[in-house]
């Protein structure tokens with residue numbers, strides 16, 4: 001029986017007897033081999049479906065740690081800025097821990113499912129007429145002055161929790177790291193956490209190390225272009241971030257691993273979004289698909305060799321953003337009369 005991250009990986013985590021055994025059974029997510037896409041693209045491609053976590057994204061890994069440590073240190077309130085998934089996870093784990101949760105989100109740029117979660121988990125939601133980067137700047141300042149604990153990924157406990165995804169991948173691949181780890185990059189905490197995890201696991205279990213391939217949305221590709229994007233734009237609202245807080249950790253991960261941070265367009269993201277759902281039955285939100293779009297791009301341009309063993313992190317569940325799914329799907333529902341013969345004729349294609 002899975003006991004949740006704090007218990008399962010305690011020897012790798014900054015936990016002690018005083019740390020609350022907080023869990024919503026996060027972690028232990030599937031690693032799925034994409035047989036059809038592997039054959040089509042000439043590689044050995046796996047995806048880590050992080051959307052199967054309790055609040056539907058990888059954020060649960062870091063949030064369980066950050067909230068547990070906040071409670072251990074006597075805090076009763078957590079705060080975060082978020083494009084949506086961080087706020088959903090913070091709200092859930094705060095509720096679970098009996099703590100207050102304040103979230104600051106960019107007005108009108110949060111996917112419906114994520115807002116529904118923050119509302120239902122009882123977070124106090126502040127929507128600002130600004131973007132994620134402005135919201136993050138605000139909450140970082142506020143958390144310096146007010147008795148609240150910041151749980152964005154600048155909180156080191158977040159990266160500690162998120163590095164556990166690397167452990168699971170190595171275990172699921174039979175004790176070895178993949179050749180390539182592909183991952184979306186927004187605030188850049190996750191790519192940094194995974195690299196930390198692979199290094200720690202390799203030190204103990206000799207798993208080998210992957211090359212880290214991180215992917216930003218082209219309209220928010222601060223690291224790729226080495227400049228802050230003041231007004232980041234992308235359909236992938238989860239990664240609509242123009243000034244990544246872990247910028248330097250991410251470039252270090254790419255350099256140390258002989259990997260790379262690249263960009264993918266919204267068109268490439270949407271193509272991957274449709275492809276993986278209709279070809280392999282895996283439905284993930286657009287931000288997640290930056291990793292898969294990037295894998296395709298790098299196979300096409302030779303940055304990833306044929307036959308490579310690749311793991312792409314699919315960071316959030318497709319259900320988070322139903323509006324984009326319906327708006328961008330080519331297959332539209334057919335409206336027919338409530339008449340069996342009419343439906344039968346449609347199926348026969350007449």
Ligand SMILES: Cc1ncc(COP(=O)(O)O)c(/C=C/C(=O)C(=O)O)c1O
Pocket residue numbers: 057081082083084085086087153184185186187188189190191238239285287288315316
């Ligand atoms: C689905 C999904 N995929 C990728 C990312 C990028 O991870 P980072 O590079 O570690 O930021 C996010 C990030 C979301 C937030 O930053 C937030 O929720 O505030 C995400 O929700």
